[in-house]
Structures are given as C-alpha cells and as structure tokens.
Amino acid sequence: xxxxxxxxxxxxxxxxxxxxxxxxxxxxxxxxxxxxxxxxxxxxxxxxxxxxxxxxxxxxxxxxxxxxxxxxxxxxxxxxxxxxxxxxxxxxxxxxxxxxxxxxxxxxxxxxxxxxxxxxxxxxxxxxxxxxxxxxxxxxxxxxxxxxxxxxxxxxxxxxxxxxxxxxxxxxxxxxxxxxxxxxxxxxxxxxxxxxxxxxxxxxxxxxxxxxxxxxxxxxxxxxxxxx
Amino acid sequence: xxxxxxxxxxxxxxxxxxxxxxxxxxxxxxxxxxxxxxxxxxxxxxxxxxxxxxxxxxxxxxxxxxxxxxxxxxxxxxxxxxxxxxxxxxxxxxxxxxxxxxxxxxxxxxxxxxxxxxxxxxxxxxxxxxxxxxxxxxxxxxxxxxxxxxxxxxxxxxxxxxxxxxxxxxxxxxxxxxxxxxxxxxxxxxxxxxxxxxxxxxxxxxxxxxxxxxxxxxxxxxxxxxxxxxxxxxxxxxxxxx
Numbered sequence: 381x382x383x384x385x386x387x388x389x390x391x392x393x394x395x396x397x398x399x400x401x402x403x404x405x406x407x408x409x410x411x412x413x414x415x416x417x418x419x420x421x422x423x424x425x426x427x428x429x430x431x432x433x434x435x436x437x438x439x440x441x442x443x444x445x446x447x448x449x450x451x452x453x454x455x456x457x458x459x460x461x462x463x464x465x466x467x468x469x470x471x472x473x474x475x476x477x478x479x480x481x482x483x484x485x486x487x488x489x490x491x492x493x494x495x496x497x498x499x500x501x502x503x504x505x506x507x508x509x510x511x512x513x514x515x516x517x518x519x520x521x522x523x524x525x526x527x528x529x530x531x532x533x534x535x536x537x538x539x540x541x542x543x544x545x546x547x548x549x550x551x552x553x554x555x556x557x558x559x560x561x562x563x564x565x566x567x568x569x570x571x572x573x574x575x576x577x578x579x580x581x582x583x584x585x586x587x588x589x590x591x592x593x594x595x596x597x598x599x600x601x602x603x604x605x606x607x608x
Numbered sequence: 609x610x611x612x613x614x615x616x617x618x619x620x621x622x623x624x625x626x627x628x629x630x631x632x633x634x635x636x637x638x639x640x641x642x643x644x645x646x647x648x649x650x651x652x653x654x655x656x657x658x659x660x661x662x663x664x665x666x667x668x669x670x671x672x673x674x675x676x677x678x679x680x681x682x683x684x685x686x687x688x689x690x691x692x693x694x695x696x697x698x699x700x701x702x703x704x705x706x707x708x709x710x711x712x713x714x715x716x717x718x719x720x721x722x723x724x725x726x727x728x729x730x731x732x733x734x735x736x737x738x739x740x741x742x743x744x745x746x747x748x749x750x751x752x753x754x755x756x757x758x759x760x761x762x763x764x765x766x767x768x769x770x771x772x773x774x775x776x777x778x779x780x781x782x783x784x785x786x787x788x789x790x791x792x793x794x795x796x797x798x799x800x801x802x803x804x805x806x807x808x809x810x811x812x813x814x815x816x817x818x819x820x821x822x823x824x825x826x827x828x829x830x831x832x833x834x835x836x837x838x839x840x841x842x843x844x845x846x847x848x849x850x
Contacts, residue, residue, distance in 0.1 A: 389835030390784070409843045431667065433804050437809075437813065439770070439814050439816065440809075440812060440813035440816035441774075441813060441816075442773070442774035442776070442777035442788065442812055443776070443777070444777040444778055444780070444781075445777050445791065445805055445809055446809075447804070447809055447814065447846065448788070448791070448792065448795075448801075448805055449801065449805040449809065452795060452801035452805070453801040453802050453805065455801070455803070463757060464639065492667060495775070510721075523815060533677065545672040545673075545756055547672075548672035548674040548675055549672075549674060549778070552674075552778070552781050559672070559674060559675060559678070562675075563678070563682075566682060570686065571686060571688050572678070572682035572683055572685075572686055573679065573682070573684075573687070576675055576683055577677045577683070578681040579672040579675050580667070580675050580676070582668070582680060583670060583671045583672060583675065584667065584670045584671060586671070587670040587671075
C-alpha cells in the first residue's frame, strides 16, 4: 500500500494520458463516423462500397492486431515515403499510432450508429429547412445533426465506454499511459497486484463518471420530447 | 510485398489459429455455463442475492480485458500460495490458463447481463400460464423462461462471441502464441509488418464470417416461427395462379 501511495502521482499522470488518448481518438472516431454514415447513405456506389469494406474489415479484425499493423506498418510506410523524398528516419510514436488506430476502429462502429440515427430524422424537418431557404450544408448542420444526436446518443455512449477500455491496448505498443506505468511500478516493487487493481478501479471510475455524463446529455438532447 | 515468409511459416499460423479457437471456444463455453445461474440470481429482487452478481458484472464490464488479464497473470503470480502451488503443479506456469481464466470471467460477466436482459423481457403471460399448468419454479425456468430467453439473447450473444474473438488477441501479450502471437513472431523475425499482420487479419476475418454465418443459421432455425407463413409468400404465385 505504501508503494502505491508513493507512486500515486506517477500513475495519475498516466491516467491523464489515458484520458487524452480517449478524447482525441473519440474526436477522430466521430469525424470518421459522420463521413462513413454520409457515404453509406449517399447515392454514389463508390462511396457506399468503400464505406462497406471499411466497416466490414474493422468488425472482422481484432483491435490489437489493427494497432500493431498501423504501428509497425506505418513505420515502414512513412520511412519508405521518406526515403523517396530523402527525409531523415522518422519514428512513429505510440501516441499517434494509438489514437489513430482507436479512432479508425470506432469510426466504423459510430458510422453504423450515425447511419441509423440519420434515418430516424423525419424528412419533413429537412423539407422545412429547405423551405426556409437554407442551403444543403445549413440543413445538415442546423437540422439534421442536432436532431440526429438524440437518436445517436445511446449508441455513442456505448461506443465511448468501449473506446475508453480499448485505450489500455496502447500500453502494448509502449505508450507511457496508466496500464503501462502500472506494469513498470509492479515490476520494480514486485507487487503488480495492487497496481493493476488500482488501474482497474480508475477505469471503473471513468466508466461511472461517463455514465452520469451520458445520462445528463440524453436528458439535454431529449428536451423537446414529451415523456409518457 | 513478399508473402514467402508467411508461406514458409504456415505451421506457426495454423498452430496460432488452433490456439485462438481453443482459447475462445473454451472460455465461451465455461463463461456461458457460469452466466446462466448468475443471470437467474441477478434477476432476484433480494439485494443480498443480486448485489454480489451486480458487483461482479460491473467490475468485469467496466474495466479493460487487458487489465483483468494482467491482474490475474501477474497479480496472482505474486501471491505466496500461488508460487508454492505452481512449484508443485507444472501446468500453473503456463500463461494459457491465466488467459483462459480472465477470458472466462470477462465473457461470463457480459453474458450474464445479456441473459438477464432476455429473462427480464419474458412476457409475463408465459410465466402465468406455466404457473396455471402447475409447474414448479424450477420447471418454469427450465421449460419456459430460459428457452425463450436464450432465443431473445441470440443476436446480442453473437456480438459477444465476436468481441471475445477480437479480445483474445491480447493473449499474445503474455507470451501465448495465438494467431496474433504468430504474426508478431513472424514480424519480429523477418521485419515484414504488412505481410505478417495482414495474413493474420485475413484469418481473423474468415473466423468472424464463420461465426456470423453460423449464428445466422441458428437464428433462422430458432426464429422460424417469426418468418411469414409460406402460403402468404411464394407459394400462392405458383400454385394459385388461376
């Protein structure tokens, strides 16, 4: 226990890294998810095909494998390109590889959520927007997305909870976050149990706080809905 | 791209595939066996009964599988009686059993909640009918509640199976040579990240498709009563044209 208290700042610093990996990859995932949903609903066959391949591959391949592919493969790719242009050797850092991979994976899952949510918005609302003289982009930003959020929130919430837990995988490619630091602390003190237990409870705390936040957001976005 | 290292090392990939399938299959079977009684306890209205089960599922669903596995593999290994025990029993030195334990508890927790949701969704009329027929509580569970709950749980459970397959990739972190482990070995030996990982990814995709296809067949079988009747679909066009 003393060992844990002595290393508390070290672990909490790691918790901060975990949170920032989660938030940044969530932003990437939302952007990719919106693009995927729009592509799946578009009339273009090419866009539909690309989006379908993307979501199918992501759903079929483990996240850790994807991360290893992007981390090691991205290293080779960047340096092959670099050799062509005569750059110096570039190191892909685990933070970039980790956030990109997690964002890439959850973009596919969110794409499905957003697609369903877009379809749940009544067409009449969009028509009303056009009738007011809004452009296509304005209708998208002012009517479609805010209305869609209400339907998408439960799905976004579930994905966020899974995403946060996925960030633990970044420890495997060597990012200095909470799980990785617990491993270091456990190795040097020979008491890994207490450190991993602490990390587990930190994740539980993140989950619990997120559930509260999501509940609040659901109430906020359903303000216009009558409750029975 | 040069796939020759992959073809030269195909037994490594095959062994990895077998390890992955065994690990996932065994943890799913044991986890399911664990989940059914836990789900029944979880629906109890007595907080002393449903509380501990709630705590178990909340912990295992709220923390990453990787942390659970580390907690069991490294954490248990630190305890003195486990050190004594593994000196007497050689199999306890194998990381495989620790991964199996972690995966089993994890999938057990998720499956418990899936089955609980399905049990809660049982139409109350069915239970009343069972009571009216004079069935005991045990008989009601065995004949009425559980069969219909399993049917309703099937779509969610198929997702859980796929998540477990994906989650099992982390076994490679604690020295187990599963499919991902095989790819990592080939990558470190030949430094061919694309070929090594993409080959494993293709195998995982195949496994996922097999699982999805298998569950689709099961659903077609179990949801047969929900399909439109044949008279109202194809047959009329052919038989009653006149």
